[in-house]
Amino acid sequence: MKLEQYQSAVESSNIISKTDIAGIITFVNDEFCKISGYTKEELVGQNHNIVRHPDVPALVFQKLWQTILQKKPYKSTVKNRAKDGSTFYVNTTVFPILDESGEIEEFIAIRYDVTQSVLLSEALMAKDAELEELNKTLEHRVEEQTKALLELNQTLEKRVQEEAQKNRNKDRLLFQQARLASMGEMIANIAHQWRQPLSELSITLYKMNKLYQKSQEDNSEQKASCESSYLHAKRLITKMSDTIEDFRRFFSPERQSEAFKLSAVAQEAIDIMQGTLEKNDVKIILKVSKDAQIIGYFNEFSQVLINLINNAVDAFCYKKIKNRKITIEINTMQSRDAIIKITDNAGGIDEAIMDKIFEPYFTTKHASVGTGLGLYMSEMIVKNSMLGSIVATNTPKGVCFSIIIPLARKSEG
Numbered sequence: 001m002k003l004e005q006y007q008s009a010v011e012s013s014n015i016i017s018k019t020d021i022a023g024i025i026t027f028v029n030d031e032f033c034k035i036s037g038y039t040k041e042e043l044v045g046q047n048h049n050i051v052r053h054p055d056v057p058a059l060v061f062q063k064l065w066q067t068i069l070q071k072k073p074y075k076s077t078v079k080n081r082a083k084d085g086s087t088f089y090v091n092t093t094v095f096p097i098l099d100e101s102g103e104i105e106e107f108i109a110i111r112y113d114v115t116q117s118v119l120l121s122e123a124l125m126a127k128d129a130e131l132e133e134l135n136k137t138l139e140h141r142v143e144e145q146t147k148a149l150l151e152l153n154q155t156l157e158k159r160v161q162e163e164a165q166k167n168r169n170k171d172r173l174l175f176q177q178a179r180l181a182s183m184g185e186m187i188a189n190i191a192h193q194w195r196q197p198l199s200e201l202s203i204t205l206y207k208m209n210k211l212y213q214k215s216q217e218d219n220s221e222q223k224a225s226c227e228s229s230y231l232h233a234k235r236l237i238t239k240m241s242d243t244i245e246d247f248r249r250f251f252s253p254e255r256q257s258e259a260f261k262l263s264a265v266a267q268e269a270i271d272i273m274q275g276t277l278e279k280n281d282v283k284i285i286l287k288v289s290k291d292a293q294i295i296g297y298f299n300e301f302s303q304v305l306i307n308l309i310n311n312a313v314d315a316f317c318y319k320k321i322k323n324r325k326i327t328i329e330i331n332t333m334q335s336r337d338a339i340i341k342i343t344d345n346a347g348g349i350d351e352a353i354m355d356k357i358f359e360p361y362f363t364t365k366h367a368s369v370g371t372g373l374g375l376y377m378s379e380m381i382v383k384n385s386m387l388g389s390i391v392a393t394n395t396p397k398g399v400c401f402s403i404i405i406p407l408a409r410k411s412e413g
Helices: 002-013 030-036 058-068 115-215 220-248 262-272 274-279 298-319 351-356 374-385
Strands: 015-020 025-028 074-081 087-098 104-113 258-261 282-288 293-296 324-332 337-344 389-394 399-406
Touching (some): 030 087, 058 074, 087 115, 258 262, 262 274, 262 298, 274 282, 274 298, 282 298, 293 298, 293 399, 298 324, 298 337, 374 389
Parallel strands (some): 282 324
Antiparallel strands (some): 015 025, 015 104, 258 293, 337 399, 389 399
16 A cells, blocks of 8 residues: 555656566556647657657767666756657656566656646756856957047147147257248348448459559569469459359348369369468378269358368367378268268267257357357258258268269269
8 A cells, every 4th residue: 555655646746657678668657648648548658769869969868778788777967858848857867677687678657747847947057148248249349449548649749749740740840940041131131231341352462462463563572472462363353253242142032053073162162262271381182082073052062061171170289189180071972972080080089979060150269259040051051052961970070071962963063
């Protein structure tokens, strides 16, 4: 009686089926029929795979059979398919039933329904996966937005720096323009003030020459020397007048350029500075490796060379250098540019101020000697009038100014 009660209790609370050794169903209880949707008549005599779900891999059932054929119980949660195609999950334990000789006679499977638990677990896993994907998406978006903000910030910083630099450049340009305007006005005033005295000086020299020649009519040697000195002085006056006129027109767009040889303009500068060079015991050497014809303004460029020679003479005197020497070298480069180098042995320029020497009004000389405009104007002439460049570099004994100027094309020469 008690055994029947135990059997009833087990059958009513569990899903039970029995199969023969080939897997053919021999018994199912009401709970099995209830969850599968089949009747006992539809199940008994059928292979147990009637409720197998197609999603379950074949390896799962291979493992099941390997286990129970070794007379061992098999436990697993199995996904099954009901008659109406719906899915249900059961926690299954399959026991091999042995006969008196110890051989497998049949299998009994005891199950209980875990469908709700599995579906809830799957739903939770799906939510977890969804949340994880959402989190990754949010992280990616945050990363993208952070990157975009950083790039925007860098762009803004760059624009601010560019605008600040533009404003600094604008202020510097306005300052330079104001100085240039003042310089142009100053040059015009100087040209106006000097024109008349130069004219008077020329007339006076002419009269002095005539009087001296008259008094030395019998001395042909002194007469010739006087004539030579007079011609040199007259040439210097003409050069001064032409130079002042050139500088007066320096900012005029109507100036006409001309073609000339570098050797000619270098010799002109040397001739003009000859008296100063002799007075200060400075030896000057002109080396022409390969002469070059350039386009520009002869008088302005000769003034550049005069400025550089004069600066070297001032350095010799200030530093009390002995064996004073200036070398002017002219050559043609492979880049179809002409180069002229002015080198001295006056001790060089302090590296701390090397980057400032071409700035307007910058000078190391006493105010009574220098204005700080010589090198500035020289650079302006080379860059604007000659379309070239000028750089200064120290040598072991002095400084070398290198001026590079485009060669004149054949059609221009």
